[in-house]
Amino acid sequence: MRAIWFVSQIVLFGLIASQMVSVPDYYPYYVGGLAVMTLYSTAIYIGFDIYEEAEHGVFEYLLSLPVSRRQLALGRSIGGGLRAFIYVGPLMAVSLYVIHAFSPLNFLIAFLSLFLFAFGLSGMSITFAVLIKSSDRFDIFMGVLDALIVRLSTAMYPLAIVTQTNPLYGSLAQFNPVSFGSDLFRWGTGIGSIITFSNPLLPILGIVIFFSLFTFIGIFVYDKHIEGGGWQ
C-alpha cells in the first residue's frame, strides 16, 4: 500500500503539482521529501506491533527473555528503525534516480543521520504506544500527529514559504524532525538549490537530539510501564 502511495505520488501528484507551483526545482524537492515522509510512516509502525504483541500474549514471552528491560526497549527502537530502512531503502534509491543527483560524501553523512532519525521515530512510537495503552487512541493520536508533523515540515514545501504563510507554522517547521530529515536527504543529493537550511550541521544536530531524547525516554517509559502487566 505504501509503495503504491509512493509511486503514485512520484508519477502523478508530484509531477502535476510541480507544474502548478512557482518554486524552482520543485519536483526533485518534493521527491526528496517524499522519501522521508515514507520513512516516517514506516518507522512509527513499531508502535502498532506492540499492541498486537500485547493482544496475542507475545509481550509476556519477550519479558521472559534473558535480556534487561532496557536492552529490550533499545533493541525494539533499533529494530523498528532498521526494518523501516530496509523497506524504504529501495524507495530512496528510486528517489535518487528521479532526482538525478548524488553526492557520495554528503549522502553517506545524510544516510547515517537518517538512521538515527528512524531509530528516534521508533523510540517515539514505542513511547506513545506504552503511554497511551489503547490501540484505538494510539491509532487516532498517531494519525493526528502524522497530519501535523508532516504538513508542518519542509517535506513538501520550502521553509521560507511556510514562514511566509504563517510565522507560527514556520517556527514549528524549523524545529520539526521531519524537516531535518527531508533537508538532510536533499543535501545528500548535492543539489544546493533545493535545500532549506544553510548549514547542514543544524539538521544533523537536531536529529541527534531527537534520537537521544526519544530513545532514552522510550527506554525509561518502557522500563517503568511494563512490569506487572502495566502496559494493559
Added chain:
Amino acid sequence: MSAVLSVVEYDFRNFFRYKWWLVGLISMNLADLFIQALIYNNMLSSLVKETIKSYFTFFAPGLTVTGLFASAFMIGREINMERRREVHHYMLSLPMTRLQLAVGRVLSGGLRGMVYMIPLLLTCFAFLGLPNPTQLLLILAVLFLLALGISGLSIAIAVSTSSLEKFITARGAVYYALFFCSSVFYPLSLIQTLGSEGKFPIPLVVLAEINPLTNAADMIRSFLLGTPKFFGGMVLDVVIFSVIFTFIAAFAYIEIITRQV
C-alpha cells in the same frame, strides 16, 4: 423496505463504533485544508493563479469529495472482514431477500459517506459562501449518488478479494488513481495542458476527465466559485458511475457471498 433499513442501521452502528477514528480523520482533513492548502496558496505559479485565484478555496470542494470517498469506501473493509470471518453466513440467515441485503449494504455505505462529508461541506460553505437552494439540492444529490457509486465500487472490490492484504492493495491502487488523476488537487485544465504538451499520458488525462471525483468537485466549484463553468455532463458522469457500480456491487455481493454457502 424495513429489511433494508435494518441493514442500514446495522452498518451505522458499526460506523459509529469508530467515532474517535472518524474525529481523527476529520482533523487530518482539516489539517490538509488549513495547513497544506494555505501554504500551497503561496506557491502557485502565475499561470495557475489566473485560473484558480486561491488554492485554499479551490481545494476546499476537492477535500469534501475526498472525505466522502474515503468514508464511503470504509464499508468495503467491513464486508471483506465479514467474508474472511464468515460472518456473511449469519447475514444470509437473516429474514430478508439477498437483494434487500445487497441494496442495504450499498445504501448504508453511501449514507455513511454523506454523514462524514457534512462537516467538510459546511466548512466549504463557511469559507466559500452558500449556494442557492437549487444548487444546494443538486450538490447533495450528486454527492449522494457519488457516495453510492463509491460504496458499490468498494463492495465489489471487497467481495472479489480473498484476503485483507489483497483488498488493501486494490483499495490503494483505486484510491490513488482516482485521487491523483482528478481535479481534486489541481485544475483539470492543468492536467489537459500537460497532456497536450506530452508531459502526462493521454489515457490518464482521459481518466481525469471522466473521473466522477473531478466532476463532483468541479460542480461544487462552479456553484461556489463560478469556475469552471457548470454543464450537464458533470451530473451525467456521476449518475453513470453510480448506476454502474451500484448494480455491479449488488450483483457481485449476491453472487459471491452465496456461492460459498
